[in-house]
Amino acid sequence: SYVLTQPPSVSVAPGKTARITCGGSNIGSRSVHWYQQKPGQAPVLVIRYDSDRPSGVTERISGSNSVNTATLTITRVEAGDEADYYCQVWHNTGDGVFGGGTKLTVL
């Protein structure tokens, strides 16, 4: 089965830039989606198809995808960005795969 690897945690000071990675074999050939999940809430889509930002998502959030790593970038980090972030792809067998999630802590 296809595996997506995320760092368990990322810490960043307010106002700085956070980068959350999602590693997978040849992930650059797949479309990657990113979800933000705050405690006790359902996930919210923040990036679709590698780098497309849905309406209503802050411009401070962006995504990229290349070769074996996809990256979610959050600039000018705020306290409200503190959450768990999950990457997701679809395997060519038609199966959905989520990464293990990354907890973003704002120092």
Add this chain to the structure above:
Amino acid sequence: QITLKESGPTLVKPTQTLTLTCTFSGFSLSTDGVGVGWIRQSPGKALEWLALIYWDDDKRYSPSLKSRLTIIKDTSINQVILEMTNMDPVDTATYFCAHRPNDGSSSPVFDSWGPGTLVTVSS
């Protein structure tokens, strides 16, 4: 505005079958390309995709759980049902349903989610 809501038992016993219902509004599951998926999350753990049903009744299942899952839709009343057999305590989780939009992609994304329902498996 798209909304989804999960409903079902909060407690099931080991070996029982779990039946969850996703009731949605703001879209039709008869529209080309549209789908509804189920995802779960064990306490403190990551998201896990379970199943997805499309407007044309095409169904996809997680390979590791395929033998235990059944997903069906009732377009007339805007509901999708997920059945999971032979429940075990490790299946204790919050179960979410989510909307897959018609965006022409072969890589489904879930752009709207229900609030989730916690199911505990215990005798």
